Amino acid sequence: MDRALEYLEQNRQRFLDLLLDYLRIPSVSAQETQHADARRAAEFIRSYAAGIGFETRLFEGDGLPTVHAWHAKNADAPTVLVYGHYDVQPPEPLELWESPPFEPAIRDGVIYARGCADDKGPSLAMVLAAECWLKGEDALPLNLHFIIEGEEECGGDVVHEFLKAHRDDLKADALVVSDSSAVAPGRPALCYGLRGLAAVEVSVHGPARDLHSGFYGGAVQNPATALARLVATLHEPGGRVAIDGFYDGVRELDDAERARINLRPYDEAQFLRETGSPSTFGEEGYTVSELRSARPTLEINGIFGGYQGPGMKTIIPASAACKITCRLVPDQDPEAVTAAVTRHLEAHCPPGVRLEIQPHHGARAVLTDPSATWPQRAARALEAAYGHAPVYTREGGSIPVLTAFQEILGLEPILIGTYSPDERAHSPNERYPVEDFYSGIRTGVHLYAGS
């Protein structure tokens, strides 16, 4: 393994340049105008893997392709799948970026670019770790499959189709996912839980066009008002979700789990600095750490209708809409939650408007056993790469595709958290320290050794 690590040291600049090139591709999966760019990102990672000796394919389906790159030459060695994604979140609002989201900048040793932490940097690191073995040691001590998809941020189906189509080729001992955060700079995490997801788009339609609020105001329902009244029914004043059936199946936290979640010290002043929120806010009876990781939520991700420009425009908007996502915990069923939300919206929609609801893909929460064989190997790799044992964490985010790996391949994910927790994934000025990138590669080198 020494020569693999040495190869890494000799190629630091080239690896970094490669990542910056990858980050220049605006592979936003949620925006169809960017799909040609997303395909460029897929081809970028596929051709790089092919260049270092992997067999590769672009799996095409009804959406953006999944990149499959495999190096499986030793039937006696263990087989590990590594999952990542080449697509990124939309960069908006653009005006809040200090440097353009797709022109990566390095300031004080930190890369700033959309997708640097989530997930181009961490997933590319796992590929480069394989290169370190193949070029430094002339061999890879295990069979490795990279599955790098293009619809993680938009909930597409192609990777599901891929897993179904290739289930027999993908028999493996472990699934490694490098798409979550460390607990502090240089302090890695091994994440044993993630929240699931349910999502709906809601729109409320009134008049056929924006109406003059003077000529018509007072005699028709205002869709923006109606939507606000509807949204206001979704929570109790204290923050608990007020939807019948929403909490069905929620596994209450036992004392052991509460202790594990609250092991990481919580610093309120630090939390408020980190978020910029004026205060914390949430369900009573739970700590902030519990609320963020182990309790279900319903969030308005966006709300819009009518005039948004400067000054005033005296209209009644023709329609108003909002985007809703729920974070789920074991054992909530995403489809049941979506159905409960839909029923609630239909039952509470004010009169005088027409309601439209569009459900999206959901995902179950993940909760795994961190003491099993491969999670422990991953923990040792993290410790070797960072000089610190990982902290076992339960995260509030979701990686919906993991449901498919569980259901189709029977694999529980091992989530290695390598990027700094202030990475601003999904926010402007997403950041990724250059050292996290190299530590991520080192982690892969150690993990592939299987020791």
Added chain:
Amino acid sequence: MDRALEYLEQNRQRFLDLLLDYLRIPSVSAQETQHADARRAAEFIRSYAAGIGFETRLFEGDGLPTVHAWHAKNADAPTVLVYGHYDVQPPEPLELWESPPFEPAIRDGVIYARGCADDKGPSLAMVLAAECWLKGEDALPLNLHFIIEGEEECGGDVVHEFLKAHRDDLKADALVVSDSSAVAPGRPALCYGLRGLAAVEVSVHGPARDLHSGFYGGAVQNPATALARLVATLHEPGGRVAIDGFYDGVRELDDAERARINLRPYDEAQFLRETGSPSTFGEEGYTVSELRSARPTLEINGIFGGYQGPGMKTIIPASAACKITCRLVPDQDPEAVTAAVTRHLEAHCPPGVRLEIQPHHGARAVLTDPSATWPQRAARALEAAYGHAPVYTREGGSIPVLTAFQEILGLEPILIGTYSPDERAHSPNERYPVEDFYSGIRTGVHLYAGS
């Protein structure tokens, strides 16, 4: 007067071409990027008035200039002020226009362009009526002042400054405003009432940036949710405004006024076709005609926060905002209403967010006596021009500047309604029948005769 009317007939095409040129200038006052164009529109109307023999000035203040054009050569003749505006509403949403808003199109005898009805067509018609007298009869039978401002749609101060600065030059017998609608195509209106206006912009601020809804969801207040909850407190479920003090001073409708308002037959099917609303909605105990013209309202003109693009983006928005305008009736005080709305918002803002409120200019309602001398002259001019006596109407819209004419010059407005009521002012595909334009000019010719 026959030669004035003959001159109109001889110049129909030229007058129409002139209007179309005027409509090509995107003089949107609410958008600063359009202010150079707004100034072009001011110069367009000023230079045209100068060309037909008026003395003119552009009155500059802190905003867009007011055009003043006057022809006052006979101290024994009566003096009439004519008010209009060269600015227009923002054209958005652009995608709903069948032809571009600033490339006027004529389809089936109807002009389609932003500002054609509100108010470039009707106000230009009053100028051209003066030209008909000056060129057709070689004289104008009265003293005439045009006051064409550029901030009607954005509530600016310049015309107020102008009225204060020139109050002694503007002593007049009547104020005529051609900025309201007929009751039906070819059936003119004389409007004796308008609603007033109060306006505030509201924003709710939470985290310093959009947050990942997985990492932070459940532990901070969501500004979009908080804004929706706040907006939901503004009305009772039936539509009545739920703000303490909002209805202070509201003059209840007596039987005579109710009879006058409801004289125009109300056709619910026609109303729903016209608006496209699925049903009517409003305070109990009032007819739709009363609700639209003689009851106060509070409308959300726009609401926005977070992600609005295609697909989903799993964030907690940093902030959310809405634009609110209230329509007022006699004897509500705009400042008192703004204060009541502000107090309510502050008292009802959910925890965990910071509230910002920006009040805008308000305006009192107008309610005048239609049986006085000049309103009756205007009524006769409308009857002569259209072949139908005008209907006396009370409108729900607002012309905030009229408060200034009342307070500074002591003039009650005479509102002549010449454009068809399906003109879609403030909406996409604003329309103005070509014949309304010519009837408007004829009305001016008759009105200036003073008979």
